[in-house]
Amino acid sequence: MTVPFELPEENRELSPYTGYTRAHWEAVADGLLEAAWRWATPEGALLDLPGRPSVSGVRSDGLEGYARTFLAAGFRIAGSGGKDPGGLLDRYARGLAAGTRTPGRDDTESWPLILDHHVQGQPMVESASVALGLMLTRPWLWDRLDGDVQDRAEQWLRGALTHVPAPNNWYLFPFMVASFLESVGRGDHSTRGARARALELLETWYRGDGWYADGDGRAFDHYNGWALHLYPLLHAQLTGDAELSARFGPRLRQHLEGFSLMFGADGAPVHFGRSLTYRFAASAALGIGAVTGHTPLTPGASRRVASGALRYFLDRGAVTGDGLLSLGWHGPHAATLQRYSGPASPYWASKGFVALLAPEDDPLWTAPEEPAPSEGPDRVLALPAPGLLIQSTGADGIVRLHNHGSDHVRPHEGETADLADALYGRSAYSTHTGPTSPANVPDNHLAVEVGGAASVRCRIRALGAGQGEGWGWAASWHRPVFAPGPPMVPGLRVQSVTVALGRFELRVHRVVGAPAGARISQTGWATRAHGSQLAGLSGWTGSDEVRAPQGTAYEPWVRIPRLTADAEGTVLLTALACLGTAPSTPPLAAAVRDVTVSDGDREVTVTWSDGARTVVGFEPVRVTHEGT
Numbered sequence: 324m325t326v327p328f329e330l331p332e333e334n335r336e337l338s339p340y341t342g343y344t345r346a347h348w349e350a351v352a353d354g355l356l357e358a359a360w361r362w363a364t365p366e367g368a369l370l371d372l373p374g375r376p377s378v379s380g381v382r383s384d385g386l387e388g389y390a391r392t393f394l395a396a397g398f399r400i401a402g403s404g405g406k407d408p409g410g411l412l413d414r415y416a417r418g419l420a421a422g423t424r425t426p427g428r429d430d431t432e433s434w435p436l437i438l439d440h441h442v443q444g445q446p447m448v449e450s451a452s453v454a455l456g457l458m459l460t461r462p463w464l465w466d467r468l469d470g471d472v473q474d475r476a477e478q479w480l481r482g483a484l485t486h487v488p489a490p491n492n493w494y495l496f497p498f499m500v501a502s503f504l505e506s507v508g509r510g511d512h513s514t515r516g517a518r519a520r521a522l523e524l525l526e527t528w529y530r531g532d533g534w535y536a537d538g539d540g541r542a543f544d545h546y547n548g549w550a551l552h553l554y555p556l557l558h559a560q561l562t563g564d565a566e567l568s569a570r571f572g573p574r575l576r577q578h579l580e581g582f583s584l585m586f587g588a589d590g591a592p593v594h595f596g597r598s599l600t601y602r603f604a605a606s607a608a609l610g611i612g613a614v615t616g617h618t619p620l621t622p623g624a625s626r627r628v629a630s631g632a633l634r635y636f637l638d639r640g641a642v643t644g645d646g647l648l649s650l651g652w653h654g655p656h657a658a659t660l661q662r663y664s665g666p667a668s669p670y671w672a673s674k675g676f677v678a679l680l681a682p683e684d685d686p687l688w689t690a691p692e693e694p695a696p697s698e699g700p701d702r703v704l705a706l707p708a709p710g711l712l713i714q715s716t717g718a719d720g721i722v723r724l725h726n727h728g729s730d731h732v733r734p735h736e737g738e739t740a741d742l743a744d745a746l747y748g749r750s751a752y753s754t755h756t757g758p759t760s761p762a763n764v765p766d767n768h769l770a771v772e773v774g775g776a777a778s779v780r781c782r783i784r785a786l787g788a789g790q791g792e793g794w795g796w797a798a799s800w801h802r803p804v805f806a807p808g809p810p811m812v813p814g815l816r817v818q819s820v821t822v823a824l825g826r827f828e829l830r831v832h833r834v835v836g837a838p839a840g841a842r843i844s845q846t847g848w849a850t851r852a853h854g855s856q857l858a859g860l861s862g863w864t865g866s867d868e869v870r871a872p873q874g875t876a877y878e879p880w881v882r883i884p885r886l887t888a889d890a891e892g893t894v895l896l897t898a899l900a901c902l903g904t905a906p907s908t909p910p911l912a913a914a915v916r917d918v919t920v921s922d923g924d925r926e927v928t929v930t931w932s933d934g935a936r937t938v939v940g941f942e943p944v945r946v947t948h949e950g951t
């Protein structure tokens with residue numbers, strides 16, 4: 324598909340993989356900003372983009388339009404040394420003056436007040452983008468404002484310092500507000516307190532392997548890159564805070580060791596977690612890594628992955644004919660959205676433009692593109708801290724993420740079926756497929772069916788992860804939760820292990836405490852074509868294929884392979900799955916020579932067709948692999 328604004332000619336000599344250069348990034352930023360500003364209020368305080376309102380209401384949505392596009396403008400202008408070909412700074416200055424004149428008033432221009440997250444929370448999110456935009460453009464915007472406009476802007480921003488954020492990455496919003504106010508000589512005990520509190524929480528949320536939990540639970544997702552790593556390092560970069568750079572930089576470097584592998588050869592990020600309508604914001608961690616030097620990637624590889632993500636979405640209809648980013652993934656897609664998603668929400672994609680802070684003569688833009696991590700040999704990477712297993716195959720460039728540690732259940736919450744989240748609860752995600760909707764059969768899911776009700780997976784307890792040469796594993800357990808009916812069956816639990824080897828996924832489940840009459844099902848990848856295979860190796864007695872008519876973010880209609888078995892007490896079930904694009908992929912059964920279950924349904928040994936052996940045991944979990 325083509326975008327409704329002009330892009331430069333491709334440069335395949337400098338960028339042999341994507342054709343994109345820095346000029347393409349600038350052109351995309353300019354085109355998106357110009358299109359969005361067509362929907363501004365007369366004085367420019369609100370950008371009321373067309374579409375269904377979020378739960379926060381149209382006024383908050385209009386502020387979101389101003390703030391998130393200001394973020395893109397800030398990166399664009401700061402990275403160009405103040406050059407402003409679209410005359411954006413005057414527009415944002417007028418909008419700031421109008422929006423802060425009478426905050427909270429129900430008129431054409433006034434911004435909503437910043438209140439507690441559970442009362443009127445969204446403006447606190449947007450305050451960080453306003454503050455960061457002002458910080459980035461300070462010499463050309465803030466320093467030229469009248470003193471009374473500066474005072475009004477400070478007063479509005481301070482609402483973020485005096486109200487309660489949501490208990491997660493939101494604490495970084497007052498952190499950025501404080502960072503800006505201190506940078507312009509308006510700091511005090513409130514700004515110092517906001518920064519100290521955010522940094523204190525980040526330490527408690529850091530779990531290792533370069534990953535933060537998004538709050539006190541175990542939500543590991545794209546918020547790591549576009550929030551939890553991005554804001555502290557932006558603060559350090561813009562303020563010259565060497566101590567924070569030294570603390571957070573190595574964590575980002577370690578994060579990128581694994582996260583950079585989570586982009587397919589076609590540029591797609593792994594479709595996993597909430598807020599996916601932010602799209603190429605997923606490249607923000609790569610961008611800030613390149614800008615600050617805290618990255619394991621070469622400049623050419625960093626640009627290849629980031630430009631690949633940008634082009635991936637532009638080529639697949641993310642931008643409408645009006646030049647606006649749609650609410651969805653490729654194009655509009657309702658199942659991708661959350662209640663807080665409004666017409667301007669996709670403009671958090673602006674965070675991807677952080678790469679523009681690298682000047683035009685930086686190696687990020689001048690070095691030839693190099694292959695993305697997923698374009699080399701087959702790779703398997705275990706991340707024990709978040710309980711994730713990344714698997715990529717160079718032949719097709721598909722990346723799979725096996726989830727044995729990330730959920731969306733907060734520590735104080737119980738386990739009920741209404742907490743099930745398709746964006747976290749499935750056992751695997753990829754750059755080629757998305758989860759099916761809750762109204763359809765779930766993909767990549769083991770369900771225990773009791774009394775006609777199928778279970779969901781809510782809280783995930785990680786049991787470990789590890790790897791050897793060319794292979795890796797991750798394990799977890801969960802309590803099956805049912806709806807309708809009681810929340811769980813006493814004593815029932817599911818222990819799960821995934822072993823990734825080349826293109827294969829060995830999926831082993833040990834179901835303990837299944838009541839009489841229980842039935843178990845295991846599904847595979849959701850695709851329209853026959854690129855998804857699932858074969859029962861032990862314990863399974865039936866197989867079929869089911870349909871998900873609502874489709875996924877990738878396809879409007881999909882099929883899912885499924886295995887079934889009756890169960891009572893303790894059963895051990897082994898299956899082999901594969902996701903690929905080759906139409907002539909050999910049947911999975913040919914990959915395995917023998918399967919043996921032993922130790923009272925606590926251990927399974929899989930002998931592969933080439934003579935290699937994989938052993939998976941339970942209580943405790945143990946995984947070994949010997950051979951090629």
